Amino acid sequence: MDMTRNQWLAAVSLIALGLPACAASRRNGSNLAFIDDPARPGRPTVLVVAPHTEATQELWAAFRDEVRDSLNVTTMTVNSLSQPETLAQVMRDHAPVAVLLVDNLAARLYRSYQEHHVDSQGFPPAVVIMASFAEQVVATLKNATAIRYEVPAVTALMSLRTNIERPVRRIGVIHRAQFRCVVEENALLVAKEHMELVPAEVPNAATPKATRRALHRLLRHSDIDALWVMNDNVLLQPAQLSGAWLEALERQPVPVVVGVAPLVSARRHFGAFAIVPDHAGLGVQAGNLLLDLQAEGFDLKGRKVEAPVSVKTIIDLPLVREHFGLRPGALERIDIVLQ
Amino acid sequence: MSRSKQYRKGRHDRAVEPRRPPQLSRRAFIGTTVAGLVATTIAQPARAAGSKLHVLLAVDLAPRILQKDLQGVLSGVDVIVYGRVGDFARGLREAPDAALAIRESLEAFGLRPRLQGSTNGQVTEEYVLAALGAPPDPKTVASVGVVDLFGRERLSQFVTRLLGASPPVKSVTKLADILPLLQLGNAASAILPKSAYEALRGRTSQSLASTSLQTRFGRAAVAGSASDVIARVKALPADVNNKLGIDAWT
8 A cells, every 4th residue: 555645744754753653662661671780799880871662772782792891781761750869869879980871861861860969079971872962962961972863974975875876976965054063064074085065054944945945956056966864853844845855856856865764765755765873883882982981081081972883774775776776786785675 | 041941952953863763663654664674674583493503794794685695595494693793692592503603703602613614715814904094003003993703802802813902992793884983083993804895995985095914814614513504504505605705615
């Protein structure tokens, strides 16, 4: 059965607005628990604060495997009802040398804990992971760093270039004014791979009309080979998708790379590729970071927010085959093939 | 501005989280697309009561492809290709009938290889230290990335044996992670088989340089007690052997 445009938009909008899918999963999963190894004497303890979902379980298992030879891992499972007092009790009981905050929910709880314990003699270093806008979250915390959740453009576009036959040199990106710095930062890394990000800026309160104009400018006058879609919920609202993106792309298909899995569908073509974080890879990366911190005496000084290294690739195979061509052997490296 | 005000951004300032594929199967949209397709595209281990072969290799393939290829020619054998050493280690506790990995990886888990793969008669493979820019000096690199086939503690020993030095180690789960690791500055260099390095060089426009390492490591090998599984692996077709990085078994 084919999916109607409205069904697609409705489903995508739930994800794009970041609301029920995740929340339901958190509620359903809140009774489940991560099962820690017994603590081994003489080893420092790292506290993981995380909601229980399939994704966080995957990340947690990889993290635990990475650090278990050097650190005890104690996990506090949280949900939207978790209280800072509970976290404070866990902090007192385990005296962790570092804290891994998984998801915005855990970061919010930890921020609240820090606000309630301003007299505390310093907070252990915290690492935020799987959270949107990691830099902004880190700015609200004391003694914290992060691994971003958004996949850098260079990683996403390298994957595109490796997999399709069509040349990928100039890549359009529509962004709101407030994300200009993000685009500029990404453009520098992309340029090192001899590709060029071609930005089209829209106002912070962009209307579908403004987005449509920017898209037309890119598609008709900017000689672009592909589009990179940022994870910006305003530009991915249903009205934007139906009133700007889908309309423009139906007339002039170009390979679109997105960072959100539901935007790739073999039934309703939009993203040709989704390049999303690999949660096990994120767990390993967090483990590396914690082991580095241990070697440096758990001092965060001078440490910058990291980008995620490991990704998974999802492809809309019919779309790519029809319009852009697939390189030989490409399917052997792609994680999820929609057809 | 208070901290809470700084943090509580309006709806217009929130980014879309790249949602987790497994959750998507619960949505109507994904229910009709991703979930069904995942079932057909991610090879699931057959649950027959036959022999078990567990696999851990750093190859330039999605694990589902290698698993599908091996399962396709080893009918009746329950093949599981792992994407991460921690899962492989847990899988070994199930006492599979055979395990396929590089010799040093098998030995790290106390397994003795019974079958050794080779290419052009060579049972070991050259490894290189790669970096963006100039060829790196193994003794002085600031950090090194490497696919973990051993578990963290033994991985550090592997790196020390290869480099003759002990820089901070950034482990990754797959070869595809090596290039982003270097591009994003998470590691100053990376250890990988020379064959994988050549493939990597073809993908980047940046200058990727390498230094050959003196110590060679084994190619794919098989350990285990099940002679029937060992015999069938020995008779794998050439195209599957090629994906394992070998052309013969001895």
